[in-house]
Amino acid sequence: MLGILKNKFTTFISSLTKKKEEKEEKKEEKEVNKDKITEGNKEIKEEKEVKRDIIVTEKEQVLSKEISSEASNEPKEKEITKKDEIKKEEVNKGVKVDLSLISKIKGIFTSKIKLTEGDLNPAIDELRMNLIDSDVAYETSDKICRKIFERLKDKEINKNEVDKFVNKEIKETLLEILNKNELNMKFTEWAKTKTKPVKIVFFGINGTGKTTTIAKFGKFLLNNNKSVVFAAGDTFRAGAIEQISIHGEKLGIKVIKQEKRGTDAAAIIYDAVEYAKAHYIDFVFADTAGRMQTNKDLMNEMKKVVKVMNPDLKVFVADALTGNDAVEQAREFNDAVGIDAVIIAKMDAAKGGCVLSIAHTIQKPIIFMGIGQNYDDIREFDAKWFVDEMVG
Numbered sequence: 001m002l003g004i005l006k007n008k009f010t011t012f013i014s015s016l017t018k019k020k021e022e023k024e025e026k027k028e029e030k031e032v033n034k035d036k037i038t039e040g041n042k043e044i045k046e047e048k049e050v051k052r053d054i055i056v057t058e059k060e061q062v063l064s065k066e067i068s069s070e071a072s073n074e075p076k077e078k079e080i081t082k083k084d085e086i087k088k089e090e091v092n093k094g095v096k097v098d099l100s101l102i103s104k105i106k107g108i109f110t111s112k113i114k115l116t117e118g119d120l121n122p123a124i125d126e127l128r129m130n131l132i133d134s135d136v137a138y139e140t141s142d143k144i145c146r147k148i149f150e151r152l153k154d155k156e157i158n159k160n161e162v163d164k165f166v167n168k169e170i171k172e173t174l175l176e177i178l179n180k181n182e183l184n185m186k187f188t189e190w191a192k193t194k195t196k197p198v199k200i201v202f203f204g205i206n207g208t209g210k211t212t213t214i215a216k217f218g219k220f221l222l223n224n225n226k227s228v229v230f231a232a233g234d235t236f237r238a239g240a241i242e243q244i245s246i247h248g249e250k251l252g253i254k255v256i257k258q259e260k261r262g263t264d265a266a267a268i269i270y271d272a273v274e275y276a277k278a279h280y281i282d283f284v285f286a287d288t289a290g291r292m293q294t295n296k297d298l299m300n301e302m303k304k305v306v307k308v309m310n311p312d313l314k315v316f317v318a319d320a321l322t323g324n325d326a327v328e329q330a331r332e333f334n335d336a337v338g339i340d341a342v343i344i345a346k347m348d349a350a351k352g353g354c355v356l357s358i359a360h361t362i363q364k365p366i367i368f369m370g371i372g373q374n375y376d377d378i379r380e381f382d383a384k385w386f387v388d389e390m391v392g
């Protein structure tokens, strides 16, 4: 599901690591060449010195022979001492090479590298394009990239830990975006802080997955030993009342409804809340008609529902497949009634980028994800899990 996004981040990390490695290799190559040149120069110099010493020794010998007519052992001794020195130099030369080798090997494990602006810019530009390609809105991609750039710029990192470091910084950046979460706890924990019945209304445009999500969410609560009642608040679309009734029947959940299409949605939802109070039911879920943010009448109906129901949670159901449109819709619904939380449906079929965009744009918690068409295809949103899935 998040494979594509994951690819983008791993490409980014490995491109940075590779770039750094290539640079380091070139640097090492240059150093080795420099060493070779220095070593060569040294050898030439030493050779010259040895030659000069030998000439000097020969000259000394001639001179000493000239000065003293008596045969003396001195020049021979001198010759032996010189030979020893030459040998010593050769041994020293060998030790020097060994030492530089050891320090080089050690350097591979300990030396640090710096991620410069020059290293980062092309990789960040590519990451930005890749995120946009994965349905992350431009604004959000840019924000993520700028944050990552600031975190990485001029950081000194152990050479063999570049990928680990970059990976950690990306994850922290994404968590910062996703953790703008006022629920900030598991849904069931949050629900315990509310008085019974906990009232939740679901909004969104046509076909995003509201009714299916209500059914799956209801099943989730039943699994957690909670009771729930549905309000058939979509009185606009033909077949909507029947659709939620069928779900209710299959799951054994009571549905409060008016058979007649066009009935006041707020009145049905009010009845459902009264029913829950009278029967000590834990939750009331109100379905609503799908609406375009441009449809004034339906948007006004939504405001009326909010006024009458006074919900504990106004949930926006986003369709992950609509990418950037979902972000725009979330913003407009939020402006109209103030969204408290988001459920992202159809994540099983989407690239997943809209999770980041919605969290960043409306700064509201994502509480659940729809991951298929069966009742059990819903999971509580966990930012850490999501980020681990994305970045690896």
Ligand SMILES: Nc1nc2c(ncn2[C@@H]2O[C@H](COP(=O)(O)OP(=O)(O)OP(=O)(O)O)[C@@H](O)[C@H]2O)c(=O)[nH]1
Residues within 6 Å of the ligand: 204, 205, 206, 207, 208, 209, 210, 211, 212, 213, 234, 237, 240, 289, 290, 291, 345, 346, 347, 348, 349, 369, 370, 371, 372, 373, 377
């Ligand atoms: N693959 C997949 N399909 C989903 C998911 N959630 C909902 N759907 C499908 O999306 C379609 C629309 O779902 P509904 O629940 O009817 O959407 P709605 O928002 O209530 O639509 P309206 O009532 O017309 O506004 C259905 O075919 C669902 O099976 C999901 O998580 N994954």
Ligand SMILES: [Mg+2]
Residues within 6 Å of the ligand: 210, 211, 212, 234, 240, 287, 288, 290
């Ligand atoms: Mg519906």
